[in-house]
Amino acid sequence: MNSVKIVEEFWEAVWEARNPEAVHRFVVDDFVITSGGVDIAGKERFIAWVKQFLAKIKDFHFEAIETFQNIDGSRVATRWKITGKNNGFLGTEPDQQPISFTGTAIWAIREDGKLLHNWVERSSWEVFQQLTKD
Template sequence: MTQLDSVAIVENFWREVWQQPQNPDAIDRLVHEEFVITSGGREIIGREPFKAWVNEFLAKVHGFQFHIVETFQNHDGSRVASRWRVTGRNNGLMGTQPNGVPFEMTGTAVWEVGPDGLLRHNWVERNAFEVHGAITREDALANVF
């Protein structure tokens, strides 16, 4: 049995889908048909709903930049952990009013990689509480306008 280079699989996903120029349609080739992302207390199931979620997220951040911090895998490549950082300006993220406030979001993604090399599940933890506070604070808004 050949061990997968799952770090390369996940980092390729980051580059193709989230880094400039973002291409959510790459999801069709990179994730399993029944892919699940668990993020922010909810599950999104299936490729098309996941692509819609990615497009919605990208639309809510002006100047979106995705940075890979580090990525590593378990012994057989079935699980990958990846730390990442997103920077941009608020355009309605997390249900807030678009105000152009700059922010930085950090997070960790744990991935399940199938034996076929397709991504099957992604569990995401991120500093949403801190980001929400930063993009809605009165003093942050005063510095933008």
């Protein structure tokens, strides 16, 4: 199974195209994203989370830096970068200042290619410091 291709298609359809509804094509109904140690369970809750995330970054741009999978394709890892303008990200004032941050995502993928779970960590502390400096 070419799980890298599946994840790259997800990145392109959902994040690069800024189209949360495309999630329907890729994830199982009981999909879970664990973001910063907090679980968001269910496809519809994940779509709502994506919409909220996108609303906080104007001129959102997503770049997958590198993506690779384990031997059987059941796990995929991606290093990524997001750039744009602050529209209230991390509860800050929506001052439209440029922001840039990196993160990693680990995916669990079912044998039929559907995405089961995503664990994501991002450089939130660093971007928060950038947005709140005097």
